[in-house]
Amino acid sequence: MGGSVLGKAESFPLASEKLLQSELQPWQDIAKERQQYRDASISRVEPRVPDVDTRFLPLNVLDTARSMLTHRETDITEKCSIDLINLMASGNLTAVEVTNAFLRRAGVAQNLVNCITEVLPERALNRAKYLDEYYQKHKKPIGPFHGLPISVKEHIAMKGLTFDAAFCSKAGDIAPDDNALIKILFDAGAIFYARTTEPQSLMHIETDSNLYGTTVNPFNRNLTCGGSSGGEGALIGIRGSSLGIGSDIGGSIRVPSANNGLYGFKPTQKRIPKGLMAGAGSSEGIEGTLGPMSTTLEPLSLFMSTILASNPWETDPSILPIPWRQEPSFPVDTTAGKPRKMKIGVMRWDGVIMPHPPITRGINEVVAKLEAFPDQFEIVEWNQEAADTILACDTVTALWFADGGQRLYRELEKSGEPILPLTEWIVTLPSVPKPPGLIIQDLWKLKSDVTKIQTTYAAKWLAAGIDVLLAPAAPGVAPRLQTAKYTSYTSMWNVVEYPVAVFPVSKVDDRDLGAWNYTPVGKQDEDHAAEWDANDFMGAPIGLQLVARRFQDEKVLEALTIIKNTIGLPFVDLAPRSPDSPRL
The missing domain is CATH 3.90.1300.10 (Amidase signature (AS) domain)
Known part of the structure; x- marks a missing residue:
């Protein structure tokens, strides 16, 4: 950034000199x-x-x-x-x-x-x-x-x-x-x-x-x-x-x-x-x-x-030369005066951990409002196989720490700072390699798994014939402190390299009170279900994801714009002003 427009900022200390010897x-x-x-x-x-x-x-x-x-x-x-x-x-x-x-x-x-x-x-x-x-x-x-x-x-x-x-x-x-x-x-x-x-x-x-x-x-x-x-x-x-x-x-x-x-x-x-x-350090393969x-x-x-x-x-050879495309993915039919019909897949859960009731309610509310416009939207159910979720999750965590976490441990050792519980938890997952990390043949195998995952999702997407996919952004709203560990709802899309937009829908309220009549399918699912208590999450925002295929960044943002304008997102004011709030 040019110094001529910064003026006094350059003369003020920008970092503690002592920290140079940190x-x-x-x-x-x-x-x-x-x-x-x-x-x-x-x-x-x-x-x-x-x-x-x-x-x-x-x-x-x-x-x-x-x-x-x-x-x-x-x-x-x-x-x-x-x-x-x-x-x-x-x-x-x-x-x-x-x-x-x-x-x-x-x-x-x-x-x-x-x-x-x-x-x-x-x-x-x-x-x-x-x-x-x-x-x-x-x-x-x-x-x-x-x-x-x-x-x-x-x-x-x-x-x-x-x-x-x-x-x-x-x-x-x-x-x-x-x-x-x-x-x-x-x-x-x-x-x-x-x-x-x-x-x-x-x-x-x-x-x-x-x-x-x-x-x-x-x-x-x-x-x-x-x-x-x-x-x-x-x-x-x-x-x-x-x-x-x-x-x-x-x-x-x-x-x-x-x-x-x-x-x-x-x-x-x-x-x-x-x-x-x-x-x-960089992550190999993700x-x-x-x-x-x-x-x-x-x-x-x-x-x-x-x-x-x-x-x-x-100037950056790692970036693919794809300008931002201005032509609409959903052009307006001049006769009907509406964008072309959008086909939306709906992934209600990942087959491993069932989302808490507010997330399911959020998806149901969005789908119900979309179905009120059958000439604009077509809904298709997306059945996510647990095996596909687990493979993607295990692959991504292994590739995040292909060195067995050695770089992370070295950084901690330099200053003697303790490893925090959530750092220790993720770096010691069963899918994460033990130090000193992967040998080259293991890395080749994981990168082959990435290709397999990407091919599986591409085939499934084509078979569904969808434009975008609606999905949870997480298996619940914001978790209690020190309990957030499950990432598959987001990390699977990093593996396949799909563009994803997150958007607010609603918030936890009295509609989420009452018993949750759900039978978990496994230990992870059971532990997650036990975390649910509506009273602990009142007022927390409910967010969802909209996914498109690789390099369809413009399409997913255009689709979300059409959806938002049609059904009116979010459905509630997440941060209403209190009329009697004191002011300075």
Whole structure:
């Protein structure tokens, strides 16, 4: 990012100098320094972010966040990204005012749900001032994201800032350059103002680390925000951001999006750049991808089209040269005045673990509303075989840790930080190779299994003749803290490399009370069923997935747009404002 538009931000310390020697420090000292650095960054936000006593917080802290802001700040931060962009493009809002509102709400979010690794007030406000001056001079925006504050998952590199993948040993690592997506969105007018938490090793579907502690769900602080892009999920869920960047190698965009009532998108692998990121090492055979998370659906397509308009394949040979296609997948029949009929498969469960009642209710509600438009939608049942689910799940976990977890263990040993329970759980699964990892013949076998899985799904998709597939995003709503372990509902789509959009449908309410008359089919299913108690999950968002075939990214987002506009998603207001909520 060019220094000429950053001004004072370059003269302010971007990372603690002591952290450059972090490997020589005990992990406790490293964590203390990082938290002090984060708190200091928030202390520079003006007006000062109010303190909060976490001992007396309600479970749902959406109204609490509103009460700590002005009416104007609340109104700005609860607008969708597209409205904010349009208001700044028309001169009705300034980038400085919008950025300051989001900085303050991000600071409030940290106090309530512990989702921030740092905010960037000087850098962001200098950038906003530059954009406002540009607009005043040229009477037009600098690009499609002019003035929009965008939050970023911490391990996605930003030049001059730490990127550690939530390992204490990497807390002194300073990014030498910006991630490719950061560069593209910056050129499009974006403002980067907040960086968010992630779990130790990036391999939990919760967010907890020895560096920053546990990030919780703003709809219910007893529940997890998800992971590994959990800080993004919690921040956007509490409206401290309207659009953020996450990453996904097994569900890390989709699980936090579903848990926090958001729209999230996992693109097809190799469709957009991954760029420079921190981590314990690459996964052999399963590609990760970056992607957007948002309070609304429309910015997901704008994000993708903006990235691809930059022709990223010209500088990154790993990206396939597929521009964002503008022609509709569901063209409107000029005679009927409606899009062509959409054929939707419905996967109600994966054959291994039956979703809790709210997820089943969410699917049933969506299907019932779609069936009310038989001239627009055709529903086809998708029977997911347990054997296919198990093979995909075992294959993906083995490939995540093809080295037997050795890189992970080495990072922990450098600072002496303890392995956390969810890290230990996933790295010691029966399907994960034992150290020192796989021999080459075993790796060939697993990669052959990936091809087998992809071929099986392709044949099944063709036989069903469907355009998209509706499925659970997880076997339940946001789980209780330290209980989220099952990833097959998301990770199977990483194996086959299908693009997936997550969207909010409803929330847990009184309709989910009462006995659940279900007989589990196995031990995992039985343990999961025993976790269900509607009273523990009241108010938690219900999210689902919509899947399309490989490289049909445009199609799945177009299909979701048509579905949303036709049946009116979500069906309830997930975060209604309390009329008597106190304000500053």
